[in-house]
Amino acid sequence: MNETLIGVECRACGYRAHPYQSYGCESCGATADRLIEVALSGSGTVTSSAVVHQQTERSAEVPFTVVAVVLDDGPFVRGVLSSVADASLRDAKVYARFDHEANDFRFALRDEVPSRA
Numbered sequence: 200m201n202e203t204l205i206g207v208e209c210r211a212c213g214y215r216a217h218p219y220q221s222y223g224c225e226s227c228g229a230t231a232d233r234l235i236e237v238a239l240s241g242s243g244t245v246t247s248s249a250v251v252h253q254q255t256e257r258s259a260e261v262p263f264t265v266v267a268v269v270l271d272d273g274p275f276v277r278g279v280l281s282s283v284a285d286a287s288l289r290d291a292k293v294y295a296r297f298d299h300e301a302n303d304f305r306f307a308l309r310d311e312v313p314s315r316a
Contacts, residue, residue: 202297204239204304206274215239215273241295241304243270248280248288266306268293281305 206217211233214226221231247267254261264280266288280288281298292309 204241204295206237206239207234208237209233210235217270217274217276239270239274239295240272241270243268243276243293245288245291245293246275248284250283250285264288266293268306278304278306281307284308 204217205219206215207219207221208215209224209227209229211229212224212227214224215237216225217239219236221234223229223231224233245266245268248264250262250264252262259279262283264282264284265277266280267275267277269275278295279301280293281296288308293306294309295304296307297303298305
């Protein structure tokens, strides 16, 4: 799996979206030939969050926190936070990182940025 968060940008109107898709622009309706694949920064701001305590599938351990994030480079995305948060995360700064164990992206709070030694 690609470890870069990939989205799509419309060459007609500049709209960016995630995940990548090739159907056409969600904003202006331009056809798929006007879309290009773009790497997204993964940094953004939480607009809402919720802690999941029960789920029907056993694919993830509960509890876990889901977040809605507006990325700094445009798209609105939903994802799972790498840690469980009990308090409101509204306006918290997060970044997307690839989680090898889950084979997917997870969001982490900005203060959880790993130090570079």
